[in-house]
Amino acid sequence: MNNVEQRLYQLGITLPAAPAPIAAYRPWVIAGDLLFISGQLPMADGSLRFTGKVGRDIDADQGKEAARISAINGLAQAKAALGSLDRIIQCVKLTGFVNSASGFTAQPAVLNGASELLADVLGEAGRHARAAVGVSELPLDAAVEIEFIFQVSV
Amino acid sequence: MNNVEQRLYQLGITLPAAPAPIAAYRPWVIAGDLLFISGQLPMADGSLRFTGKVGRDIDADQGKEAARISAINGLAQAKAALGSLDRIIQCVKLTGFVNSASGFTAQPAVLNGASELLADVLGEAGRHARAAVGVSELPLDAAVEIEFIFQVSV
């Protein structure tokens, strides 16, 4: 068991099978030493765990959990891409889209569910640049969607 | 005629002149071996072919056609940037913003209009990572906006 997977084990996190794209694209592409991961939804066991608008259908804490699950799916994609998560040098950038009720402006708190998970699992290498925005609709009415850029050893 | 242009010809696609930016920015920038292309709209012959919200003003099939046109404009920008489309190594990432009616959640189906076009034209090199989100407003009330990252030979 390598270092990052040991850390996942300590945290009690089991990486799922990497979710398949829900349309005609790839879950990840590597260009040079950058790994681009497609927008991840809060899928677990093949279905969406959190749907609807944060601030109306679910609250910010549930949104944060949705972001955490999306980040776990991002790590699952990274493992599929890299073989070993120990090849991650740095989580570079995360863009988080929060399905937001009118007047809901706590997107940063929601996205912290992903950011804190990545820092917990990867340590300093998990601390990334980020943009968080609120959008009016997401695929399948998902509560959040998060995309990732990692720098990796090649 | 090079390989990619031959393929465009077989598919009956004529690349338009690369649309000019609608404000104070550049249509594309190359950094190292990455080509970043500005957000493309479904412009054809100098005007927007599809405006309004998908799921209200136009249907998902029309949205998909809007995404296809935006991807053709992305290829036109890539040709302007590269001289020859044969310099494309890989379409790395596509971010698609769909001007979405309230309750419209089929953004992935809409964006497939772009993803399928790129795979048809570029083959395996056209298969990319992707994020698809629904937004409440787009420039000039365009139905979709798509930005692209390509890895290119330098």
Place this chain on the structure above:
Amino acid sequence: MNNVEQRLYQLGITLPAAPAPIAAYRPWVIAGDLLFISGQLPMADGSLRFTGKVGRDIDADQGKEAARISAINGLAQAKAALGSLDRIIQCVKLTGFVNSASGFTAQPAVLNGASELLADVLGEAGRHARAAVGVSELPLDAAVEIEFIFQVSV
């Protein structure tokens, strides 16, 4: 005083202290020769200068000023990351999210506040690829949020 700072001085622009992230992420990450800067808001002197929806709560000119302030904050982050802004080779890409009233479609004019500032300060190196979209909600009800990618000398 280096070249870019001399230019800032001529333009009467004082870079503020780089605003701290409003949650659990980093303001910037460098990967290879690319500098990724987190989404910047129109913060000045520790508070948001422009909030609400462009086209309803504030007008497009105020939105443009909000974009300009966000870009100044982006440069402040770049200076914190690089030590000297003379290390900037090229502003590669800017993604601008405009908190948009229903029916407001002049996102490009709003984002020009950022694009023109970068061209004024950095000259040709400030001219970038861009995507501009309208979103329904932004963190803290900010009027705009802008993220940046710069190519830098390493």
